[in-house]
Amino acid sequence: MIAILQIAGIALITTFLALAIKEQKPNFAFLLVLFVGSGIFIFLLDQIQLIIRLIEQLASSANVNVMYVKTILKIIGIAYIAEFAAHISKDAGLGAMAAKVELAGKILILALAVPILTAMIETIIQMMPVR
Secondary structure, eight states, X not given: OHHHHHHHHHHHHHXXXXXXXXXXXXXXXXXXXXXXXXXXXXXXXXXXXXXXXXXXXXXXXXXXXXXXXXXXHHHHHHHXXXXXXXXXXXXXXXXXXXXXXXXXXXXXXXXXXXXXXXXHHHHHHHHSOOO
């Protein structure tokens, strides 16, 4: 709870500062937002690592194939990173670049999902009765 209050406070202060600076120095305001946004992401890395370890432990205790869990975690990571980069691009006024980042993220997610989809289809085919 305290962490989100700290993050929200830092984000609000940064927003007010960026709005105040934007008219005189728009480049500096953008860099301020970029650095604080990156700092928030870095601040959360410990929590992200903790979550990943917990999910991997749960998967191993449930006898779930670790490869599938790692693939799903990679997919989630790609989605978050692509969204973060796209928002930064949009903040810079580069909507076209943001769209390209989002497209790249979707394609990479699809590429990682193919083995899981293949395994699911093979499992379904094996469960179907033979005629």
